[in-house]
Amino acid sequence: MKFKATDAGFLFASMILVNAGNYLINLILGRVLGPELFAEASVIATGVLMLSFLAVGVQLTAAKFSAQYAAERKEAVLQTFGVWLHKRVGLLSVLLGGLLILASPILQDFLHFKSMIPIAIIGIGLPFYFTMSVKRGIAQGREEFKLLAFTYLAEMLLRLGITFILVMLAVNYFVEQSTVAVSLGFLASFCAALWLKSGGQNDGTTGADFLDQKAVLQFVWIILFYEFSQILINNSDVLLTKHFFTERDAGLYAAVALIGRVVFFGTWTIVTLLFPKVIQREKSGQPHLGLFWGSLLITAGFGICTVLACFVIPEVIIGLLFGEAYLSVAPLLWPYALATTIFACANVFAYYYLSLNKYLPVVLTVLAGIAQLVLISTYHSSLLEIIQVQIILMSGLLLSMMTYQLFDQFLLKSKKESIPTKPKQECHEENKAGHSIAISAE
Numbered sequence: 159m160k161f162k163a164t165d166a167g168f169l170f171a172s173m174i175l176v177n178a179g180n181y182l183i184n185l186i187l188g189r190v191l192g193p194e195l196f197a198e199a200s201v202i203a204t205g206v207l208m209l210s211f212l213a214v215g216v217q218l219t220a221a222k223f224s225a226q227y228a229a230e231r232k233e234a235v236l237q238t239f240g241v242w243l244h245k246r247v248g249l250l251s252v253l254l255g256g257l258l259i260l261a262s263p264i265l266q267d268f269l270h271f272k273s274m275i276p277i278a279i280i281g282i283g284l285p286f287y288f289t290m291s292v293k294r295g296i297a298q299g300r301e302e303f304k305l306l307a308f309t310y311l312a313e314m315l316l317r318l319g320i321t322f323i324l325v326m327l328a329v330n331y332f333v334e335q336s337t338v339a340v341s342l343g344f345l346a347s348f349c350a351a352l353w354l355k356s357g358g359q360n361d362g363t364t365g366a367d368f369l370d371q372k373a374v375l376q377f378v379w380i381i382l383f384y385e386f387s388q389i390l391i392n393n394s395d396v397l398l399t400k401h402f403f404t405e406r407d408a409g410l411y412a413a414v415a416l417i418g419r420v421v422f423f424g425t426w427t428i429v430t431l432l433f434p435k436v437i438q439r440e441k442s443g444q445p446h447l448g449l450f451w452g453s454l455l456i457t458a459g460f461g462i463c464t465v466l467a468c469f470v471i472p473e474v475i476i477g478l479l480f481g482e483a484y485l486s487v488a489p490l491l492w493p494y495a496l497a498t499t500i501f502a503c504a505n506v507f508a509y510y511y512l513s514l515n516k517y518l519p520v521v522l523t524v525l526a527g528i529a530q531l532v533l534i535s536t537y538h539s540s541l542l543e544i545i546q547v548q549i550i551l552m553s554g555l556l557l558s559m560m561t562y563q564l565f566d567q568f569l570l571k572s573k574k575e576s577i578p579t580k581p582k583q584e585c586h587e588e589n590k591a592g593h594s595i596a597i598s599a600e
Contacts, residue, residue: 166431171305173427174418177420179314183321183343184416188328188480191336194411197400198414199340201269202276204396206344208389209284212254213291216247217387219378220295222513228252228300242371244289251288255281269400272334276421279341286348303431317347384512384520389502390527391552392422395534395544402538411541412486413480418494420466420501425457429509436513458504461499468492493545500552507559516566521561526555 184203188196198262227236258281271277290309297306321343330338376521396415400408433455438448468475468491476488508519547585 166303169303169307170427171313176310176314177423185479188413193483194405195336196403197335197409197412200273201400202337202340204393206280208393209389211385213288215381216288217295218381219290220292221298222377223301223374224296235582244292245287248285251285255284264439276337276341279345283345283348290350312350320346346413357443381519382522384523386522387527390531394531398534410484413484414487414490414494415490418445421461421495422500425460425502427536428453428456436510440514454503454506457502463504465492465495465499470496490541492547497545497552498549500556504556504559518562522558523554526551
């Protein structure tokens with residue numbers, strides 16, 4: 159298996175198209191439904207996004223060990239690993255989907271939904287979604303970036319087509335069921351997993367043949383712990399505004415969040431490419447710090463451009479994307495984009511060290527996520543105050559990541575300097591003596 163720049167470029171271009179398609183879906187919903195109905199539809203999308211972070215944890219686990227076995231040329235072990243992971247993730251996703259269905263009446267009450275049916279539909283689709291995540295992870299670890307790109311494209315196209323058709327029917331005939339239409343669109347996209355293939359197909363081996371189960375389970379818990387922080391940081395604000403504010407205000411904030419998050423999801427492909435490459439270079443003893451700095455530079459540059467655009471022409475952006483009904487929250491665009499940019503940069507640090515099995519950045523991110531949940535629950539007098547809380551917390555998180563980076567590089571430098579090196583003259587004498595011994599032996 160050889161990494162091809164063209165494959166990575168195809169994935170990057172595909173992810174831009176996928177993100178554009180997903181944005182198009184939400185823009186259509188925002189314009190067609192209006193702020194009040196969009197608030198409920200956006201919460202469903204946010205809930206799926208929260209669950210997707212757990213699925214990303216599964217994907218990164220598959221990617222990490224697939225990359226490791228691919229680098230070591232252990233194809234048989236990789237196949238067995240794929241089968242083993244498919245079985246366990248399948249069971250876990252069924253249990254998680256069942257719990258979501260059972261909890262749907264409670265969630266309906268907390269989020270002020272008109273029906274529990276949209277939440278239950280998402281629970282039904284979870285096993286399909288998590289199955290697709292395993293396949294994506296194996297493709298990512300094997301650097302089969304074209305296959306990985308096709309999975310994202312298939313998911314987006316199915317969701318776009320089904321959601322558009324069902325929402326338009328709902329608007330014209332049963333507008334109160336608009337959120338059900340959105341959930342059915344997600345369910346259809348999850349079913350893309352039914353025909354997508356990966357390197358984890360059953361080849362006759364069993365889970366008993368797989369020797370690294372303990373290492374995988376340990377990493378799963380760590381990555382899920384980290385993805386829990388992603389759930390809190392990326393989504394708790396939208397859910398809490400739905401709980402604390404009116405339907406209209408919650409819908410307006412959801413529009414701001416959707417635009418501001420373009421930084422995070424626009425740079426997600428960078429992390430997708432970074433993760434397996436760092437693992438493989440670490441395994442082969444090659445330098446990889448340059449990959450980190452390149453990823454951080456691209457992420458920061460994209461984020462700064464987005465913040466500037468949101469600062470200079472906020473009315474144009476929100477008016478073009480969502481319409482005049484959302485113009486009142488245009489001043490909130492650039493502060494939200496700033497908070498997202500800071501978090502996206504911190505995320506590059508976290509994923510880089512996660513690929514090196516260094517987990518303190520994970521702990522820092524989780525603490526920031528918990529702090530955000532607590533502080534927004536306490537300070538929510540206005541939508542601006544919620545964003546200000548996030549800016550302060552994300553700045554602290556990025557600063558802590560930078561401090562850890564400096565400390566880690568200092569330790570690595572000290573370790574290298576502590577390794578004794580023999581003077582050149584001494585090495586020359588040893589080589590000379592060794593050469594003499596070789597002559598005598600002859």
